[in-house]
Amino acid sequence: MKVLEHLKTLPKVEGLVPIYISPHSGEFSGENIRLGSRGDSYYEYLIKVWLHRGISRDSNLTYLYEMYIEAMKGVRNLLVRKSIPNELVFIGELPFGPKGAFSPKMDHLVCFLPGTLALGSTKGITKEKAMKDHMLTSEDLENLKLAEDLAKTCFEMYSVTSTGLAPEIAYFHVEGFSEGGLDGGNKSSEYVNDIIIKPADRHNLLRPETVESLFVLYRITEDSKYREWGWQIFEAFEKYTKVDSGGYSSLDDVTKIPPQRRDKMETFFLGETLKYLYLLFGESTIMPLDKFVFNTEAHPFPIKGTFKRE
Template identity: 25%
Template sequence: MSRTRRQWLGYFLALIAVLLIYQHSRPSSNGQNTESETPTPIANDDTDTSDSLNPKPPNPDLLTPPSDQLQPGNDQSLEFIWRSLPLRFPATSNLFPPIESTQGIPRIQGSEFSPVTTWFQKSRQAAVKDAFTRCWDSYKSLAWEADELVPMSGLPRNDIGGWGLTIVDNLDTLWIMGMGAEFKEAVATVVKISFENIQAPEINTHEINIRILGGLLGAFDLSSDRRLLKKAIEVGDMLYAAFDTPNRMPIIHWDPHRAIRQEEQIAEEMASASELGAFILEFTRLSQLTGDPKYFDAAQMVMEKFNRLQDVTRLPGMWPLIVNARSENFDGDFFTMGFEDSLYQILPKAYMLLGGHMSVYRKMYEKSTRTIAGHNLFRPMNSQGRDILLPGSIHVQMTQNGKSRTQLESKVHHRACFSGGMFALGGALFNIQTHRKIANKLVDGCTWVSQKMPLEIMPEVVEMVPCSSQTECPWNEPIWKQQVWKKVNTGPEPDPDMDTDRYISQHRLPKGFVDIPDKGYNLRSEVIESIFTLYRVSGREDLLDTAWDIFESIQNATEIINGNAVIADVTVLDEQPVHIDRMDSSWMSQTLKYFYLLFSDPGYIDLDEYVFNSAGHPLKRPKEESTL
């Protein structure tokens, strides 16, 4: 059905709905209305017949009394091992997060649904919720309290602490989708988790921070259930112990048993810059809620080091993928967004969460995006002549005379597609028009890659032919085939007689694609996350249809009996997709959540009220005193 015919049908159906609502709500014979105009919140959605795209969340009054602020020192139940653990290298700083009212931050959201759009999105929203419910029910029946469900085997899986990651990670998703009974059951399970009980010899503090601490904070900010804040403090204190190193740089691959035994801890010599710098949102929010500045102080001191070193890396403005956290040497030569989604995107979000009072985050954002736009982004040559952008990576080589030379690697990682949303948010927040244009081109670029695949799903990694210019890029088929030949024949014994056309056909390479190094799809969220952010900021309604097409493609390819599973190859169309026995918690807590919110009324979980951390958890922004 064409969009015009669909709109007329929508108008007709909406008119009928209005007439029915009017007839149903007419006063009774005694002149009094028989129903309340404003429904009260309900504890679950089993009988929800509302046409609203904002589901009625559980009533926090049915849980435990909310608390605006919880002073941890006043509650004896919080005296667990991590709070009482002595520090070998206590902080010498004492930084407090700003407490002034938010001022000077403009409104971010620019989209709102028309009645017709609302009509069409309701069924889409319901389909996403059905997909989530199927996965949740499978996890509940087959792997309850485990970190994740292995969907094809129907077995539990524990490799992120064994603390019921899927439950904690999806608390806010349950709340957002109005699943009150499930939320209450999940909270009752979470409060029994003991973060003193660590079975694994090593844990990833980055993952615990963004997914478990972030999940607890996001659920608390939505529900005001103080039990969740108590658990967040427990996790925060555990993670704080990972900062107990001589230079106060956190240990990412951390042995918590060493900390408990009071053994010396030293920061790693090879660590991901993204993981080191990704504590600031969660630790800031924890300090805001508890009044205890130690969390913010720890994360902010790390970000001060990132700020100090930003201009002296081999690619000034960006931080290398791998750094030496022990010596604070940031001399790496590879710069990418493919594995740095937790670093660059948090810069404008930290600015917002801190009420606009710390300009250092605006400065770091603007410096990094200036470098990214000038080096990492490229226009891919394509036969349709689409004016789109994709995020690549940069190798920096030092010449004999001491000068640097950059080389673009035009491999595009699915994870790097967060960048469209980052530019959309930053462009709106700081009123940078060029960033708005870049955001649209990046989102269109990543969705274009998805559309070019036989299954219409973006694979984990693709490699393209980059244009020499972002302004003009005519299609040149011989150059494309030449690049494919060069890619195949990079070894010591090239094959001059290679049949390039046959190779392209056998490897199912769309025009413009040089290679697809990783044809799989790991149920990732980055493409839909950027579509969500750009839609909320710009109001581009075509993005709703694009997102729905992607959702249907993903469901068709990944849905199995116990939920959804990773697929091995998105370039195979005529055969049944090969599934891999894995369903990360992030499929529900990020991918499906962003789909659901995209098809919800834009005023629901408003970007002017919340910032989403890198694991998709909404953290409440300080209340604004005024907006521009």
């Protein structure tokens, strides 16, 4: 909490922050702004720490919600773009700050954001209930729409490859940035010309971010398409990453069939990816999102005030 209180005092760019901070001065260093590696959990925890502490029960923490809202406005204003020709909504980067060139690069890690946006919009209850109780502001509705648009993009990062598994990093075809179509892509996908996957970025580490967002969006919107997308991803994991003798393996290149395996399974595949898939297909009474907050490692924390000690 002391770190968050300190971060509150630092200058930001429309709520966005560089990915590095000096442990000596306590000031941000560099200008690289992104929601991928090294940047993601800052934005995730603004809303999740506030939710975990019981929302309005702790008025001293309203600054976290305000920082989150400001940051999401900054995301919409500075980082959101649409690809061509099919207008997939994606989050890019500002490697040299707001005055530098925009990069149409999106890490798979950024796919945490649809779930976080949805969670911040309804505070964990269903969209239907939130609408019925007039709980959603125009800001909430805008963030929820962005959440759904980004979830589709994250899913298409899977469906556009020949294995049906996403690369570690994707680039998007925008005006002034194109490296041709995707070699080894799924030619039946209508988005094969929107997404560019460079050779060095074609590995898959069994990451959880997309299925995490599908789980949260299914719980909040109750739209069955999120389960359908999750099942397609699960089947691709089963087909291409499952090892006969036990376990699952990361892949070198998701655009090649059969893909080369790395003989390595990150622990987050069991701890997060499969956990979120289990929850996606389980009953909504398991770990309800208005009573539990999942940290960035998928550990559920009871929301303050929702459980009584015996």
